[in-house]
Amino acid sequence: MTRLLELASGADRVGITVTRIGLIVVLLWIGGLKAFRYEADGIVPFVANSPFMSFFYTDGANYAAHKNPEGKLVPENRSWHERNNTYPFAWGLGTVICLYGALLCLHPVWPTAAAIGSFLVFVMSFVTLSFLITTPECWVPALGDANHGFPYLSGAGRLVIKDAIMMGAALVTMADSAKAALRNRDHAQVVSTSAP
Numbered sequence: 001m002t003r004l005l006e007l008a009s010g011a012d013r014v015g016i017t018v019t020r021i022g023l024i025v026v027l028l029w030i031g032g033l034k035a036f037r038y039e040a041d042g043i044v045p046f047v048a049n050s051p052f053m054s055f056f057y058t059d060g061a062n063y064a065a066h067k068n069p070e071g072k073l074v075p076e077n078r079s080w081h082e083r084n085n086t087y088p089f090a091w092g093l094g095t096v097i098c099l100y101g102a103l104l105c106l107h108p109v110w111p112t113a114a115a116i117g118s119f120l121v122f123v124m125s126f127v128t129l130s131f132l133i134t135t136p137e138c139w140v141p142a143l144g145d146a147n148h149g150f151p152y153l154s155g156a157g158r159l160v161i162k163d164a165i166m167m168g169a170a171l172v173t174m175a176d177s178a179k180a181a182l183r184n185r186d187h188a189q190v191v192s193t194s195a196p
Helices: 002-009 012-033 037-042 044-049 060-066 075-084 086-105 111-134 155-161 163-194
Strands: none
Touching: 012 086, 012 111, 012 163, 037 044, 037 075, 037 086, 044 060, 044 111, 044 155, 060 075, 075 086, 086 111, 111 155, 111 163, 155 163
16 A cells, blocks of 8 residues: 555656646637637626626626527527627637636746746636626526525536636646746756856
């Protein structure tokens, strides 16, 4: 058992690398999906109920009447989403999320940028977790079952709570990139002071 624990204790570098790659994949994939209308439609309840983001929509208060189930095309609802500014907001959000993923990719060559990117992912995860407070759809509705409301997470709530993991992962990668940036700075200072 001791040997297994010794092996496990040396996996921290691999773990940080896997964590960084996981964040990059999630950010680029989810950010990229924001260009598709079904994904943009799906985030409307979160954005419409958020005190930080609802102002991006023109008619967010009426989103419930215009929900599109994933995979179903309802032309009237799509028209409402176009008027609501749903798609331009989603494209902008997706671009920002992809930018964060790209910043994390810079760790080997520019760890300072990667540290900033990780910090921004931490902030983004904090905002996402705030949806648990602001978005009614995060909780199982009272439709007859005794198990509804807090602590019964709906599908949307289960999606949001996973950002607690992203928040922790972002802190780990931020610290690792910051350490690498400091090492690079210290190395550059040593080289410059030792130069004739």
